[in-house]
Amino acid sequence: MTGSPLADAVLIGIVGLLVGSFLNVVIYRLPLMMERQWADECTQYAQDSGLLAQASQPAEKAAERFNLLVPRSRCPSCGHGIRWFENVPVLSWLALRGRCAACKAPISARYPLVELATGALFYACAAKWGWTATTAVWCVFCAALVALTFIDWDTTLLPDDITLPLLWGGLLASAAGLTAVPLTDAVIGATAGYLSLWAVYWGFKLATGKEGMGYGDFKLFAALGAWFGWQALVPIILLASVIGALVGIAMKFASSLRDGKYVPFGPFLAGGGFAALLWGPGRIMQAVFSTLGLA
Template sequence: MPDAGVLDAALLGVLGLLVGSFLNVVIHRLPKMMELRWAAECAELHPPVDPGQQAQSAEPAPFNLVVPRSRCPHCGHSIRWFENIPVLSYLVLRGKCRSCAAPISLRYPLVELVGAALFAWCGWNWGLTAEALAWCGFSAAVLALACIDWDTTLLPDDITLPLLWAGLCAAGLRLTDTALPDALWGTVAGYLSLWLVYWAFKLVTGKEGMGYGDFKLFAAFGAWFGWQALIPVILMASVVGAIVGIAIKLLGQLREGGYVPFGPFLAVAGLTSMIFGPTAIVSIIGL
């Protein structure tokens, strides 16, 4: 008979594959949904001068996480269910569209595999428990945020704020090792610390060094791990960010404006805290 821990890890690993497949949809579509929402709000604030033009404007087609069906961005081929099996379909199709043979980004199966690995670790560490499911949700949210921020430099409130409140609720329900007062003050300290850094940097340089989404993500980590974890998390995120930023600059791959998003490095530090514990971060980065 297989060990219970192995079975729990396997079951949650399969769930992680499926969730990872859905996260690919979230990573691709949520920023576009935000842009459509902003465009609609701008249109409401600045309607067309000609009333006839406003009446003739076509109702936009629905676009959300469910519709329309996923399609190849190159040829418009509608992706069938058997072409969307996590990892397996990518291998069978050899990383190419079944219709036009255009390459499919390797990141799709990588997100699915990372999701599976994180969920499997939660199953191995906590078993099939409410604690494991809570940390699976944490892992999924942080993974999606890391990819979205890397692509767009956005950390959507649609994910950061539920993640923050989920951390406080998890602490209140004792689904984490963080006491509720520590989670509460971790949330406050996480937000205010980066908020102060942001304004100090802006007053000195006249530039914005980070976005408000970083404040909210760091506050969410304070809710999940407590205020005691904030310094190790920010230290690891800063060290990893500096190393990657220098490497990107040396390779000449910096984006326009020389901006490197900070959210993905916060995400790496947050996931490291989940797996090894916040105190282990200090040893990992050699301090």
């Protein structure tokens, strides 16, 4: 704590840049870790069922550690280990001109953008609430949403490892008085958020025989209900639906829709959560009505 609100916000924003650098690791590795876990479970089931011979060299598997901390980050093109001074948020990417120090392969601009977005969100939280526990919990909220946004966009997965702690975190933060949402409203918000999208999912599936969204969307919307209360659910879902539809239409005309012609919904739910945090549900409704030409 520096004593200056602006300096405190800048300092926490810098912490956000560092957290954003770690989120890049989470975004890339967590889906791979999930896939490996599923593959291991399938293999174990096949072995237990006698459909597959038992592995003869289990020790090799133990040596292949892969998690959020190990192995060290490397260039996917040449395997060059990223040194600490090549991993300074934003600055290293600029100094390297967006290329690997060893093989000069391009490094996606998304890495510094994730860092900048996280830093900006941390700064906004600190500017609003100062050097407080409330700032800390909302910074955790922002970090979780950033990770979920990009994981879902890349893989259409919303990992339980993030959505469920986010849900419980919102309820605990409400119970501790760290958000402006009464605990009753948070519990109702979590319940209504989950059940509303669950009902939409089953209604769409019964009507069309297709799945319009995944269970992760239910859990994410429930988490948003826990953080913002049931009153914010309608503004958030309206904003997410409108922006999602506009993006989907734009991608269709640009022929950039992926196989299956789908657009993941999680990033737009997360966007509604960011809007609720920064501007409040009332401003969201005004923005939606303006977008639809109703204002």
